Structure formats: structure tokens, C-alpha cells
Amino acid sequence: MTNYLIKGAKPYGGESVDILIEDGRIAAVGGPLPTTGAEVVEAAGLVALPGLVDLHTHLREPGREDAETVETGSRAAALGGFTAVHAMANTDPVADTAGVVEQVWRLGQEAGLVDVVPVGAVTVGLKGERLAELGAMADSAARVRVFSDDGHCVADPALMRRALEYVKALDGVVAQHAEEPRLTVGAQMHEGDRSARLGLTGWPAAAEEAIIARDVLIAEHVGARLHVCHVSTAGSVEILRWAKSRGVQVTAEVTPHHLLLTDACAESYDPVFKVNPPLRTDADVEALRAGLADGTIDAVGTDHAPHAVEDKESEWAEARPGMLGLEQALSVVIETMVEPGRLDWTGVADRMSVRPAAIGRLDGHGRPLAPGEPANLVLVDPVARATVDPAALASRSRNSPYAGRELPGRVVATFLRGTPTVLDGKAVR
Numbered sequence: 001m002t003n004y005l006i007k008g009a010k011p012y013g014g015e016s017v018d019i020l021i022e023d024g025r026i027a028a029v030g031g032p033l034p035t036t037g038a039e040v041v042e043a044a045g046l047v048a049l050p051g052l053v054d055l056h057t058h059l060r061e062p063g064r065e066d067a068e069t070v071e072t073g074s075r076a077a078a079l080g081g082f083t084a085v086h087a088m089a090n091t092d093p094v095a096d097t098a099g100v101v102e103q104v105w106r107l108g109q110e111a112g113l114v115d116v117v118p119v120g121a122v123t124v125g126l127k128g129e130r131l132a133e134l135g136a137m138a139d140s141a142a143r144v145r146v147f148s149d150d151g152h153c154v155a156d157p158a159l160m161r162r163a164l165e166y167v168k169a170l171d172g173v174v175a176q177h178a179e180e181p182r183l184t185v186g187a188q189m190h191e192g193d194r195s196a197r198l199g200l201t202g203w204p205a206a207a208e209e210a211i212i213a214r215d216v217l218i219a220e221h222v223g224a225r226l227h228v229c230h231v232s233t234a235g236s237v238e239i240l241r242w243a244k245s246r247g248v249q250v251t252a253e254v255t256p257h258h259l260l261l262t263d264a265c266a267e268s269y270d271p272v273f274k275v276n277p278p279l280r281t282d283a284d285v286e287a288l289r290a291g292l293a294d295g296t297i298d299a300v301g302t303d304h305a306p307h308a309v310e311d312k313e314s315e316w317a318e319a320r321p322g323m324l325g326l327e328q329a330l331s332v333v334i335e336t337m338v339e340p341g342r343l344d345w346t347g348v349a350d351r352m353s354v355r356p357a358a359i360g361r362l363d364g365h366g367r368p369l370a371p372g373e374p375a376n377l378v379l380v381d382p383v384a385r386a387t388v389d390p391a392a393l394a395s396r397s398r399n400s401p402y403a404g405r406e407l408p409g410r411v412v413a414t415f416l417r418g419t420p421t422v423l424d425g426k427a428v429r
């Protein structure tokens with residue numbers, strides 16, 4: 001295995017050092033270090049962070065390989081600086097058995113670009129009727145710890161309670177897509193002045209907040225871990241802050257798009273901006289940034305949701321909800337959090353690597369950049385700016401909400417256990 005000497009990188013944005021990678025591990029940090037046969041990677045001016053971890057990725061395999069595969073999504077992830085992604089269960093067939101999660105896990109290992117960690121469905125077929133074989137998925141080769149019916153809410157409170165009790169015994173977590181379905185029938189966008197004016201059925205903030213409020217109370221009662229997917233409203237942040245102050249074991253994520261974009265995007269009627277939960281108001285965006293800055297929101301989760309052209313380039317009402325996220329996630333966080341001074345690089349590492357790895361109970365990810373640790377790391381040029389061209393993305397789909405937008409931050413290199421998956425900003429395979 002090739003050894004690498006990273007010259008002059010700034011771990012967490014601090015002082016420039018050399019980082020020696022030997023046999024897949026960080027062997028030394030400091031320097032200047034002697035080359036001694038290692039391949040040199042020039043990294044002057046680049047920030048080094050632990051490899052990013054995504055709690056919320058849709059890879060679409062099995063079933064919709066025309067939109068994304070484990071391999072194409074893994075490549076997009078590596079280019080975004082990720083070394084591990086959690087693959088959501090809403091595939092076809094649904095990842096609700098040990099067989100399906102093991103297949104996804106194996107496909108990830110074969111692609112070898114990122115650790116693909118399967119999420120198991122909470123209920124059989126995501127139907128919300130009876131629990132899936134959670135124990136068998138946890139015990140499988142995929143070692144599932146995160147369970148989610150994402151795309152659907154586990155709406156029945158008694159079933160949610162049983163799921164939380166069950167995952168507690170597995171050291172797992174239920175990741176809830178918080179959407180009270182009775183409040184979002186036919187919903188197309190955030191419910192407010194704009195939805196009324198545009199004549200699109202509204203998705204009220206209360207549909208999300210009501211489920212989060214309910215679930216933190218149930219999680220507190222049974223003493224289990226709850227994770228809230230794609231938090232999108234100011235009210236949700238307030239409920240989470242209250243729950244954490246009471247000691248409830250709740251964690252939450254925010255997507256890059258909810259940190260940057262608002263319901264004003266719907267004015268274009270371009271379905272690329274249709275997503276669940278919907279893009280919200282300026283006040284919600286501000287509350288989400290504040291919540292991520294103060295740690296009320298633990299993590300950035302991309303909700304990378306590739307869709308084929310025929311499912312996205314239609315009338316707004318017919319289009320599938322969801323947008324790409326992996327390749328621009330770090331750039332959006334730099335733009336919305338780092339450049340305005342709301343999060344430093346240690347904070348970025350915490351919200352995009354350390355905490356998501358801890359929530360998913362991943363070994364070897366979210367670790368410090370220190371000798372002896374697995375060499376999962378990313379080198380980023382924080383000042384380089386580029387305009388997003390959907391045609392140039394590694395994802396098999398093109399539904400990026402950032403098309404034509406200039407964003408800061410370029411991932412120059414990503415290492416997975418000491419092997420580069422990205423070098424000079426290009427995927428190695």
C-alpha cells in the first residue's frame with residue numbers, strides 16, 4: 001500500500017503541518033517531516049478535516065439505478081469530501097430485511113470510494129403498519145444502527161414508541177421524517193403568503209413541529225435515542241432546544257439546502273426546488289443557522305435525493321420532491337456558516353464528521369487528525385470559488401438546486417483509510 005506525505009496542510013484551519021499516512025493510518029502530524037519513500041501531496045493553504053460523514057443519502061440502488069447507483073453516489077460523496085454515507089432505506093425493494101441491507105453494504109464495499117452504511121426501514125415496506133426485522137438488520141454484516149422510514153413519517157405514535165423501545169436494545173436510533181401526513185395532503189411548498197399567491201397547496205410548519213414535539217416526549221418516556229431528519233423550521237429548533245435542556249436523547253440534522261435557500265425559489269415554478277420538507281422562510285433559515293452554530297442541531301445531513309429527468313422536469317405538481325446535495329454540501333456550509341463567522345473549522349468537523357459518526361455509531365470515522373487514527377480525511381481549498389454546473393457532477397442525476405450559483409470551497413483530496421478517492425479535485429476511479 002502506498003504511503004502519502006501531505007505537505008503543509010492546516011488541520012482544522014490551524015498551523016501548517018505535514019501529515020504522514022502509512023498503512024492506512026495517520027503515522028505522524030507535525031514537521032516538516034522527511035519524505036522517506038512516501039508519495040508527496042502538496043497541500044499549502046489547504047484545510048485538513050476528518051472525512052465527512054453523511055447521515056442522510058439516497059443512493060437509489062436497488063430499483064432506480066437510472067437515477068443513481070451505489071457507485072455513482074459513492075463517487076459524488078468522495079468528491080464532496082465524504083468518507084462515509086448512510087444510505088436511506090426507501091429503495092425498491094425497500095431495505096427492510098437483512099438481505100437487502102447486506103446487498104447495499106456489499107455494493108458499497110465493491111465500489112470502494114466511501115463506506116456505504118445502510119439504514120434499515122422501521123416498518124415493513126415503509127408502510128407504517130408493522131415493525132421490520134430490526135434485530136436481524138442490526139446483527140447482519142451491514143451492522144445497521146440507524147433505522148428510518150424516510151420519505152414517510154412513522155405517523156402512528158404507538159408504532160413509533162415500539163420502534164424506539166426496540167432500537168434502544170440494539171444501541172440504535174430511529175431517524176424520523178417528521179411530517180404529520182394529515183396536515184400535508186397534496187402539499188407542494190411551504191404554507192404561507194407565497195403558497196397562497198402562487199396557488200400551490202401549503203405544507204405548514206406545524207406538520208413538522210407537531211411530530212417532533214410528540215416524538216421527543218415519547219423518546220424521553222422510553223429513554224431511547226431519537227434523530228430528527230432534515231429539520232426545516234424555527235419552531236422545530238425551539239422544540240429541540242427545549243428537549244435537549246430536559247436531557248432527552250435527541251439529535252437533529254439540517255440539510256445544506258435548508259441553510260441556503262428559501263421558498264422564494266418556488267416563484268420560478270422550477271421543480272428543481274421542490275423538496276420535502278419544503279424550503280421555508282428567511283426567518284427559518286436564520287434559526288437553522290443559529291441552531292447549527294450553537295449545537296442544538298447536531299449535524300448537516302445532505303438528503304442527497306437524485307431523481308431522473310422524467311421525474312423532475314415536469315410541472316411542479318407532478319415532479320418528485322428532492323434535490324442533490326453531496327457534491328456541494330461543504331461549499332454551502334462554508335458559504336452560510338464559515339464565511340459569516342458562525343462556525344470555525346473545528347465546528348465544521350464536529351457537525352459534518354464527529355457528531356454524525358457518533359450518532360451512527362461508526363468506528364473509524366469522525367476521529368481526530370492524530371497519529372494512530374485511521375487516515376479518513378479531506379483536504380479543502382477554502383477560498384477557491386466555482387460555479388456549479390450540473391452536467392459536470394458525478395451523480396447520475398442532474399437535479400442540483402445550485403446550478404449556475406458560485407460557491408466557495410473546493411475539495412482537493414479525500415482519503416479513505418489511507419487510499420485517495422479524490423486527488424487534484426478529481427475522482428481517482
Ligand SMILES: NC(=O)N[C@@H](CC(=O)O)C(=O)O
Nearest residue numbers: 058150151275276305321322
Ligand atoms: N427529501 C425529498 O424530498 N425526497 C426524498 C425523501 C425524503 O427525504 O423525505 C427522496 O427519497 O427523494
Ligand SMILES: [Zn+2]
Nearest residue numbers: 150151177229
Ligand atoms: Zn425525509
Ligand SMILES: [Zn+2]
Nearest residue numbers: 088150151303
Ligand atoms: Zn431523505
